[in-house]
Amino acid sequence: MKKIVPIILAGGIGTRLWPISRQSYPKQFRKLGADDSLFQDAIKRFQGALFHRPIVVTNDSYRFHVVEQMGEIASLPEQILLEPISRNTAPAVLAATLATLAKDPDAVCVVTPADHLMPDHAQFAACVSKGLSAVHAGHMVTFGISPNRPETGFGYLELTSPPTADQETVRLKSFTEKPDVDAAAQMLASGRHLWNAGIFLFRARDMVAAFESHAPAMLPPVRAALTDKELDLGFTRLPRDHWSALPDVSIDYAIMEKQHDLHVVPYDGRWSDLGGWQSVWREDVNNAGKDATVTLGDSHAIDCQSSLLMAEHPDQVLVGLGLENVIAVATKDAVLVADKSRSSDIGALVKDLAQRGHKQAHTMPRDYRPWGWFEQLVAGPGFQVKIITVHPGGVLSLQSHERRAEHWVVVEGCPTVSIGPDSFEVPANQSVYVPLGAQHRLENNGSQDVVLIEVQTGAYLGEDDITRYEDAYART
Known part of the structure; x- marks a missing residue:
């Protein structure tokens, strides 16, 4: 059986996990209380017999982080594509797909972010296998997370019917933007909605055809970038002049939301996008109750409820007294104290720090x-x-x-x-x-x-x- 080519997108910044995630060293390369970073776990997700060596797309600034962390887990990439500037996920997916197609006209690819938590690798591989029949029939497949709460921070996939155990895939009816609380509750109750995981499975030629239909203007600059690429120490550098001509747009907006006849594979294993401190808190309280307080590093909670305390530096001690619904994160050069319900606003906070000239907005000590x-x-x-x-x-x-x-x-x-x-x-x-x-x-x-x-x-x-x-x- 032909192996699937993983395309791992590792160029994000993750500002909503500031101050431990910054532009100089973002969350996908951090080991958040685990033996492996999120990036390393994403690489290991594709080390089974089903998968080829991965193509990694990342920012030029992170190229040596990628090599070092892959070396730590004895993994070799098929290719590392370096973006000179960030242009969101659509150009990155297109470049990796075209590079794959040039080597194999029948290639099947799976695209995934590098910064999601999906620790059950066997279950993920089984879900990918379920989508192959639809892919070989010419459909593109997306993966949906079975929701367990009325979440307002994610986009949703509306299915044509509730999924059943004997189905490999379910047809997608529509994409739904982040809802309000009432709409999210209705979606949860319907049984026909899944969270959009941003993971896609497809034949390379079908993805290129989708760009030809929905975003044809992106093809010439990406093809030109691959033609004029520069090979440097095992990296593939994409030229800035071609890349800067591309729009800053996600693969969801550019292609998937316009593509007809998408199929969905439901995934009910453990998953989190770790998109903010509320997500980190939630992952650690799953077995401890909804009002539990999470302590990471040398941190201590006294009479605290529903909070997260984290001391990153080994010389720090962080103590919370009588806190409720609070995020407190201390690093060597910055401290965040926030209402937990406001964790989605931290990205805007980082922009404000940058405008004020604080180096802590982007760089680590x-x-x-x-x-x-x-x-x-x-x-x-x-x-x-x-x-x-x-x-x-x-x-x-x-x-x-x-x-x-x-x-x-x-x-x-x-x-x-x-x-x-x-x-x-x-x-x-x-x-x-x-x-x-x-x-x-x-x-x-x-x-x-x-x-x-x-x-x-x-x-x-x-x-x-x-x-x-x-x-x-x-x-x-």
Whole structure:
């Protein structure tokens, strides 16, 4: 049997889970109290015999997160498509579908977001199998979540009839926008409505035909982007000039809501889009009662009801006293306190923070790089202190700085350091000085992380004071 090609959309930002999800490191790459991130769990969902290696579509900024996290679970992608700017899901789906079709005119694809919680992989694979007969008959299939409450935050799928156990698929009657409470209650009672999961199964040629019918203007720029693509370190870069000509539109609006004769596979397993803190709270209280308080990290609730408390940093203690219906999330550089019913408004809050110039709106204290990460510990006039971790095999670029000098103190590991023409190892508890203007590089040729403390001194300490001469990761 021909294997299904998964298309995993991993370019979202997830601002409604601020402050732990930000543009610099969004929720799909976070390990929210689990061994795997949401992205890694999405990859594992497609590791069975039914599926081919996945195509991942992500933002250029997240390319090394994708590679690192797939490497952690020993998974290889078929292709990683890099969007130069975000254009929502329709262009991403079309690009991945066209790339698949170029290799196999009979390919079957399944599209899924990377940031949904669906832990029962076997049940998901069984649902995908149920949709194959309809797909091979020329229909496109969407997946609907069996609702268990009158939810107003999701779109709904209206079926032509209530689903039965002996049906593989049910015909879709219509898409319904997010309803008010009364309408959601009526939909729940009807037995003919499912939540729209945003997961689709189709033959590649049928999806392209749907774009030809419903969004033909998108085909030329996406085809041009694939024709003029640039292969870079195993990534497929899509050119900005073609991509910027595309509309910012979802696959639902562009195609699915206009497509006739869609079929639906009901899914009654555990699922959440984790679209906000209310969703996170709900996932943890399923077995504890509706008024339970969820505590994550080193957080403690005293006489609290229906609340969520989360302390992210290991040095933090968060205590809630007498709270009701409250979300309190503390990270190293930001604290959110909100009424739980207002969690859907956090995206607007993040936009307001950005307009006010707060870096916390988009960036994390820990700055992830392809070789590892660094984090500022303390800063003042003319100096800055960072902790830097370089993973095994990681190589910092050959670089120099015009306005600062650096002093490195190795805490763990034994990096190889180059300064000018000299190259030498620096074992733990030793240090090295990098003069202003000197070309230098650090690499980790060992089997364990290298950890060092960097003290910067100079008139200007911004990250843009870098001149790169060579870079293993093709950064400019």
